[in-house]
Amino acid sequence: MKILIVEDEKKLAGFIQQGLSQAGYLAEVCNNGSEALEMAIKNDFDLILLDLMLPGINGFDFLKNLRTFGTETPVIIISAVADSKQVVQGLDLGAVDYIRKPFEWDELLARIRTVSRFSNGSGQQKINIEDLEIDIPARKVKRGNTEIELTSKEFILLEYLARNANLVLTKNQLLENAWNMNFDPESNIVEVYMHQLRKKIDKGFDNPLIKTVIGAGYMLKGDKQ
Known part of the structure; x- marks a missing residue:
């Protein structure tokens, strides 16, 4: 599973990338919303972990543009923005989940496994x-x-x-x-x-x-x- 981490806090982004690598995932990092959007459109990612407060374009605009370009990659928002209005907005724009910072590492891995199971609709993702x-x-x-x-x-x-x-x-x-x-x-x-x-x-x-x-x-x- 290949994951794009869109997070401008470089220390946190590095921590997430290292943890995902140790858990057996491929992970790339981008610290800028506009650059991440280009990466997400041009590359085949299985999941995007998205912060909302980003340089370039913010997470909400990232989601709008991602879906406008027809990219259906699942997105989990990870943000310190905890107001229910923003949560609803993110989900309505196409995110599949919303995790508030600070988060528990085991919870993030569990949410990723859930997306992995159901992103194909069949609950299976096998290569033969x-x-x-x-x-x-x-x-x-x-x-x-x-x-x-x-x-x-x-x-x-x-x-x-x-x-x-x-x-x-x-x-x-x-x-x-x-x-x-x-x-x-x-x-x-x-x-x-x-x-x-x-x-x-x-x-x-x-x-x-x-x-x-x-x-x-x-x-x-x-x-x-």
Whole structure:
């Protein structure tokens, strides 16, 4: 699940991003309402966490414009603005939930899980490639009849590969999207995790799914079911 955090308090935004990453989610941060709107329209996010008091455009205008452009990404408002009139306004503009600051971390995660379960209408969000099944909300992976245990970071990496199946992903893309890190030519973190992931996903199976494209990057190759 890929989440956009729209929050101008950089310390809080960093805290939320770190916590979401540890919980197994992909998370990006934007501190400006206008820039966040452009990101939300151009990119495929599964959820937006939205503050109301923002530079650029405020959260209410963000919501109006987001829906005007036809983007239906679920939005949870997180704001210190606690007046019921503002809560109603935010929900009427298309937010699916409203959390008042300060908030409990476990409550935020629970609200995110709820949105994840029901955002597709079916209560399911799975990616199937060949005999590989990735259950996003449940954070479970199976290959054939075999359940595969992954760490949070391995799951994030596999999810990103699966969402972009059959496309070559560069080391830079993997760092930015699975680790929220800028490219470091000296780092071998991608190679280490891809080696671990390949052992868990492909070892013991006749048809390896994770491919190394020499000089280019990596891909998860197979037919989507």
